Amino acid sequence: MENGSENYRRYREDGDEQGLAEVIREYKDGLTLYLYSLVGDINLAEELCEDTFVLLGTKKPKDRRKGSFKTWLYTIGRNRAIDFLRKKTNRNYIPLHDGDGIADERLLEDSYIKEEQKIALHRAMGQLKPEHRQVLWLMYFEGLSAKEAAAVMKRSVHAAEMLAQRAKASLKQQLETEDFIYEEL
Numbered sequence: 001m002e003n004g005s006e007n008y009r010r011y012r013e014d015g016d017e018q019g020l021a022e023v024i025r026e027y028k029d030g031l032t033l034y035l036y037s038l039v040g041d042i043n044l045a046e047e048l049c050e051d052t053f054v055l056l057g058t059k060k061p062k063d064r065r066k067g068s069f070k071t072w073l074y075t076i077g078r079n080r081a082i083d084f085l086r087k088k089t090n091r092n093y094i095p096l097h098d099g100d101g102i103a104d105e106r107l108l109e110d111s112y113i114k115e116e117q118k119i120a121l122h123r124a125m126g127q128l129k130p131e132h133r134q135v136l137w138l139m140y141f142e143g144l145s146a147k148e149a150a151a152v153m154k155r156s157v158h159a160a161e162m163l164a165q166r167a168k169a170s171l172k173q174q175l176e177t178e179d180f181i182y183e184e185l
Contacts, residue, residue, distance in 0.1 A: 004069040005065065006019075008056070009063075028049060030142055034077065037137035038130070045081075052076050061076070124171055124174040128171060131167075135163045136167045136171060
C-alpha cells in the first residue's frame with residue numbers, strides 16, 4: 001500500500017513518530033496473523049510482530065520500493081520468524097478463538113458452526129508443510145498476489161503459483177480426512 005510506504009518514509013526521513021504509529025496500527029493485526037501461520041503460537045507471533053516494528057523504529061531499514069510496502073514489511077517479519085525458528089525447536093499449535101455474544105439462537109448456531117469451521121481449517125493448515133501454510137496464508141488470508149507472495153517467500157512467481165496449487169490440493173485432502181464440509185476451496 002502506498003499509504004504505509006508514505007507513513008514509514010515520514011518517520012524515517014522526517015522523524016515523524018506518528019508515521020510509525022500509523023504503520024503499526026495499519027499492519028499489526030495482519031502481520032501477527034501471518035507470523036502465527038509460520039510459528040503456530042499466537043503469543044510468539046505477537047512478540048515477533050513487535051520485534052519487527054522495533055526493528056523499524058530503531059534501525060530504520062530502507063524500503064527500496066521494489067514491491068509493495070506490505071510485501072517488504074512481511075518479508076522482514078518472515079525473516080525474524082525464520083531466525084527464531086532456527087534457534088528453537090517445535091512449537092505447539094494454539095487455536096484462535098473469536099468470542100461471540102450473539103443472543104439470537106439461530107445466529108448463535110451459525111456463529112458456532114463458522115467457529116468450528118475456522119478451528120478445523122486452522123487445524124488442517126497446521127498439518128500442512130510450512131511452505132504450503134505460508135503460501136496459502138499470504139495469498140488467501142492476506143490477499144497478496146502471487147507475485148507479492150513470491151517476493152516474500154523468495155521464490156519465482158511460477159514457483160509460488162505451483163506451490164499454491166499443491167497447497168490447496170493438500171489442504172483439501174486434509175480437510176476431507178477430517179470430514180470437513182467446504183463450499184469451494
